[in-house]
Amino acid sequence: MTSIDLNADLGEGFGRWRLTDDERLLSVVTSANVACGFHAGDAATMRRVCELAAGRGVRIGAQVSYRDLAGFGRRAMDVPPAELAAEVAYQIGALEVFARAAGARVAYVKPHGALYNRVVRDEEQARAVVDGVVLADATLPVLGLPGSRLLELAAKAGLPVVTEAFADRAYTDEGTLVPRHEEGAVVTGPESVVARSVQLARHGKVDTLSGRRIGMRARSLCLHGDTPGAVDLARRVRAALEASGVRVEAFS
Template sequence: MDLNSDLGEGFGAWTLGDDEAMLDVVSSANVACGFHAGDPRSLLATCERAVERGVVIGAQVGYRDLAGFGRRFIDYETDDLVADLIYQLGALDGLARAAGDRVLYVKPHGALYNTIVHHEQQAAAVVDAVRRYDPDLPVLGLPGSVFLELAEDAGLRTVREAFADRGYHADGTLVPRRLPGALLHDPDEVAERMLRLVTEHTLVAVDGSVIKIEADSLCVHGDSPGAVAMARAVAEKLAASGVSINAFAGSGQ
């Protein structure tokens, strides 16, 4: 099972999360691309640290929204969104190559990630951007999303993602951050939930119902309070049950 986290999300003098510690735990790093967070110097440093630890680098593309951390919907024209996404992919790929590796997968961020669960126009734009930049790049997304359906139709490799530190609605979508039950903080609870997901493919939704979720990768958000403790708890719980942590992208994949 892959374990990923959103990293490189500081900006200039402002730091967010503990990238150093998280890179010792995860197998894949969703690195910001400068549009929702991250400046070139810090993103290069994040890529260098990932390479040092053998962590696979993914491009976390998003809306052009530094002030809102990429968590506000933007009603893009298709051509604008495609160009913005290709721009971000090229920028981070350049930094990753300078660090000794390259971008090996793509994960949309924040509002874009949630929007393309159902928004066909923007989902198609993300698929088009990835296909035009490098059709061999896998894409990470929510199971059952329009995005993954369109990506598969376009011949892209799709990777289903589940969130360790987020609550779910009964339909398998994430509880919006503004609502109760959206964020989970207890490392033991999170680890137990992820073990259940990996072994039984089920989770308990916020309404108490049991939902089925198939996932190839688990995410712990790097900016969540106690993120490193949660990631470690998940990794240790899985390892104790015989589940190894391995990147879905990279050499031999």
């Protein structure tokens, strides 16, 4: 039976402001990408999400970002490699405190937003992220886009790599994500998101924004927690995957 991990970005609030419905999403997903305070999240939020995830047996991942609370980590930045490596390790370490307190551990690392897109092609920034992960824990898996410089360098450094696809984001013909400022970058129709999820999990293919169908082999499937109706959509995706014969479980 085909299996796939289902992950979502969680803990994306700050102080009294909350963006994601963490508790309900944690009843659906198998992996939680927890904001570590640089693009969203704070100490209390991180602690709460780790406790909820551990209680439900959901794997905890560190979603690391550029230091950009005002821009939600989606603004392009030029950060010196040594500084970026230290900040990646810092974010992982902060989340690990709360994961351990909840009786769990940080199980993987995934970049967020502008950093995620930057390390697809930028070798210097990708290497800095890898250096930061190694500094924090040289056994941690790294989630990223298939064919990215990040995953290539992570593998060379001896880190486990996990390929990821997005059910609710549009792709270019080259297999990269369409920039968010472009029309059609986010797939909003529930039927389309569900159909894309099944196609990705069962056939390893995705339709690009231009209409081409390309290969996209992924071990984990991401749904964004900050989109309208995220919980209901996640439930529909999981139900459709299971109905099509796909086992939804955390990646090994």
